[in-house]
Amino acid sequence: MQPEPNRPIEVDPNQPTQGGPESNDSTQGRPDSGEGDVAVAGVEGEPGPARTSPKVIAIHALTIRGLREAIPGLVAAFAWLQVSGGVRSFGIVGILLAAAAALVGLAALSWYRFTYQVANRQLIISQGIFSRRVRTIPVDRIRAIDSQVNPLHRVLGLARLKIEAAAAGTGNEEAEIDGLPTETAAVLRGDLLRARRRPAASAASSATGADRDGSRTTEAGPRPAGGFDAHRRSDGHPDEAGTELLDEPLEEVEYSRSRLSWLLYAPLVGSYLAIPLAGLVFLSQFVDDLPDSWFSWANVDPSTFSAADFVLAGLGLVGLLAIGAVIGAVFLNWRFLLVKRGELMVSERGLLTRRTVSVEIPRIRGYTLSEGLGMRLVRAARLTALITGVSTANSRSQLLPLGPRREAVDVAERAVRRFDSPLRRHPPAALRRRLVRAVLPGAAVLVTGLILGVVAVIIVGVALTILGIPLGIDRYRSLGHGSDGESFAVRSGSLVRQTTVMQRRAVVGWKVQQSLFQKRAGVSTVTALVGAGTGAYSALDADSADALNLAASNGGRWARELRPQPEAHR
Amino acid sequence: MADPQAPGPVSVQNVTGPHSGPHGTADPAEPMGSEPPQSELTASGPTASGPTASGLTASGADGPREPQWRVASSAIGLWTVQEIIGALFLLIPAMAASLFVPDAAPRWLVVTSDILPWALAAFFLAEVVVLPRYKYAVHRWEVTPDGIYTLTGWLSRTWILVPISRIQTVDVTRGPLQRMFGLATVSVRTASAQGSVEIEQLEAYTAAQVADDLSKRANLYDDDAT
Structure with missing residues (x-):
């Protein structure tokens, strides 16, 4: 309970080596943390700054990223060419070779200048060829780490880690470590997430007390880490987190595995239909560049078409869109898998680019079940989690990209929490x-x-x-709201009906709004402010007394101020 | 217009204390039957309440209870100035436009252009006189034992209650106009993108006290307030 001097997030690269004020966990044995965390950094076997795999040079040299970084160098090279006698004296081949050499050289330089290090409960990434940039992220501020494997990466056995940290002001700024060998990436990701897991988890549970959600039951049970914890305890630092054995088997629970048939839902969802459309728009800009002879088949006078032709063309277009949507879904959602690994919720998906997303279960505060108009016809749904500090727009929060509603509800029940209270209709x-x-x-x-x-x-x-x-x-x-004691739900929307179930502890505030018209009608709009998802979830036009009851009973003691006044009860 | 009774470093009680509004003599006694006081502010809070809560702006049958404290009474002056500035921005162009309507224009246009600026002026005059006072009558705030509670809006009303345990940052801002009137705004932010509370037009000293009190108490909670 000692006050933290730095509630607004501060990242100070010049922290002393002993545990600085960046850590939240005043309960921990601070002096030891410096030592303990070097072990976390010891992915490469040594605590010092580490480089990524040199193979990443190939990737950077081959991709646009490399080109972009190389542009200043290339400009300089061309300027020099102009000065020293012009292009002709070297010949086109020479220039291309030089450019290629420059690309590779710059990629190699940028690889050489890129180091990362985990020390003193901070992840330190330094990079930049000409101007050096050092970024220090306190391990406790890391919200989530994604691993992404693009096709080129897969060939070389590399992965790219994206680290999302809570940064003040700018929202979520991502740090990136590109080109780690796949196993190193997995180990580093696990280490980083575990290193900050215990403080966050203990803080969450101590702050919420009775509000524990069902999804964390395994924590109470015998954990695989138990033996190791016991070992640590003998050292007198039972709470020292982040140093679990790397090869420790984590218990794994599968929540959902996609079926091929689910891809067929894609044509009914607006965002998937937009994929082929975007592709068409992208392609259409090249049409002018193609030889006209390719389009001779299209030189037909439209006036000769019959109505049937138009209908056929329309159907064909719809069919193409549908197929495009399915193909888009294949690329995005191929072999979607959602598992719980220890205290992490891990999802994998994607055909060419395989994305692995880890989210800490203690940060999950609820879920949103979205059903578009088309999806409701076939009883499909999409499930996203409410994760503190992660906006819903972020694909990281997806628990089920697209699947049968029954499956979505089932996943929500197992991965987050069962909510079984009927929703109350609005007046x-x-x-x-x-x-x-x-x-x-x-x-x-x-x-x-x-x-x-x-x-x-x-x-x-x-x-x-x-x-x-x-x-x-x-x-x-669609309107409705309900509460089952530990969680509450609000539902609204027609074109996309969204049911959001939130744990009580997710609420960081309540807002009640009433216009003159609403007052006359005896209804109010009550909004739960949460530090996750869109930040606010409303019960529109609920009966005023109901709305206040929902607010007053879902929050701590503080929320009771909103109790409806006795004489106000209708 | 400034509230005269806010001398230097006195106890919070005197400052949050009665801004005796149009109605309502402050009643310093009678602490409300709530939790044990956790802060000076909460302890002294009820002094500002008194009869105001049941006055002409009682929330009626439908809303939650009203927060108990009014904003600083000099806010009326500030809002008046703001309204005048806003009105001038519309009035001057309207007047200018009416001067440039040629006499040859259609009759309805000429008549309208003669009447419109005066109608606007009358409307704004009424607004400048009435609106600040009405706003003062309906705007409320309160530091409850566990939270910060505000009521704003004059046609459609918004109550916001944020627990102190979920406060991320507390800011005090003072605009140039506010400075002239000795006022300040306290902004309380939470982890929610849409969950910030602003208590506008507090006396500067009160605002500093509130901000200090809130951030101190928020720091007592040992988590990341999400």
Whole structure:
């Protein structure tokens, strides 16, 4: 309970070697940490700065990244060429060779200048060919580490680690270690995550007490690390984290493994349909460069088409889009696998580029189940986790990219927590308000059309108005909220219906909003502020007393200020 | 307009104390039956409450209870100045435009351009007089035993309650206008991207005290407040 001087995150590269103020865990034996963490760094067998595999030079020289880094050098080289007698004296081959040599040389230089080191509970990465940049990330601030294996990396047996750290101000800035041998990468990732695991976990559990979630039950059971912990305890540092044996078998629980048939859901999801469209747009810019003779088959007069031809063309286009969506899903989600490994939730996916994402289970605060309109037709869903410090837009939070709803609910239950309380409907006033909102845009168009006297606008207005009715009704039917004691849920949305289940301890604040209209209708919008996902999850137009009850009962003692006033109860 | 009763380094009680508003004489007695005081602020809080809570701005049947304390009364002056500046930004162009309407313009345009600036002026005058006072009447804040609690908004109202255990940073900011009126804003941020609370227009000294108290208490919690 000793106050930390640096609540806003500070990264000070000039920390003294003994445990500095960067660590959260005042309960730990501080003086020992310097020693203990050198062992973490000892991936390469020595505590000093380590380099990545030299094979990465090949990758950097071959890819655009290398080219980008090489541009200053190349510009200088060309300038020198101009000065020393022009291009002709060297010949084109000579220039190409020189350029290639420069690329390789620069890649080698940048490899040589790149070192990483774990020391004193900090990950220190220094890089930069001409200007040196040293980045120091306290191990405790590391939110997650992804491993990515691109095709070239796979050929060479390398991996790229992306380290997401909580940085002040800039949101999440990623550090990157490119070109570690796959095993080293796995070991380093595990080490780093474990090194900071214990403080975070103990802080979370001490802060929440009764709010422990079901997903952490294994921690209470016999852990594989037990023997090692016992050993440490004899040293008098039972809580010293991050030095578990590297070859220790971690218990592994499989939560989900994708089936091929799930890829067929892709055409019903907007974001997957966008993949082939984006591809078409990308390709279309090359059309002008291609010889016209390639398109002679397309020189058909459209006026000779019959209606059937148009229908066929339309169907063909839809079919192509669908196939493109499936192909996109294959590349992205191929052999999706979600397992729990110790206290990490690890997911793998991707065909050419295989992404492995590890997330700490104690940082998971809930989940969002998203069902788009098309997905609801076939009872499919997508599941994302609410992870503190990680926005939902981040693909890291995915627990199930796309699968049957039943599977999504099942994964949510096992990986996060079971939520079984029926959601409470919102009062009829909410239906009225949803309907008004859904119909108003169409009505506005209609009125405009009537004023201007344009038939087309009137028709569009009528169509939009009529479409607004089922939309409003569906939006109302989506609304709901509920609470089962440890977690609570809010649901809304029609085009994408989102059910978010949050643990009580996820709440960092409550917001209650009431406009004049809402007040007259006896409804309020209550919003849970959470440090994960989008940051705020609302129950729209809930009955005012219900809304306040939801807020007051989901939070600590502090939330009780929001209890509905007794005389206010309807 | 500045509240005269905020001399130098006195106890917080005197400062958070009664900004006796249009109604409501402060009643310094009667601590509310809540948790044991954890901070000076909480202990002294109820002094600012008194009858205001049940006055004309009582939250009615539907909202949660109101936070107990008003913002500084000099906020009325600040808001008035702000409203005047905002009004001038609209009024001056409107007046200028009406001067340039040629007499040959259609009659409805001429008439409108003659009337509009005056109508606008009347509207803004009413707004400048009424709005700051109304805002002062409805804006509330409070440091509860465990949290920070605010009520803002005059047509649609927003209550925000953030527990001290989840506070990430506490900032005090003072704009140039605020400086003229001796006011400051306390911003409390949480881990949520959308979860920051601002208590606007506190007396500078009170704001500093609140910020200090909040950050001290937030530091007592031994986790990363997520």
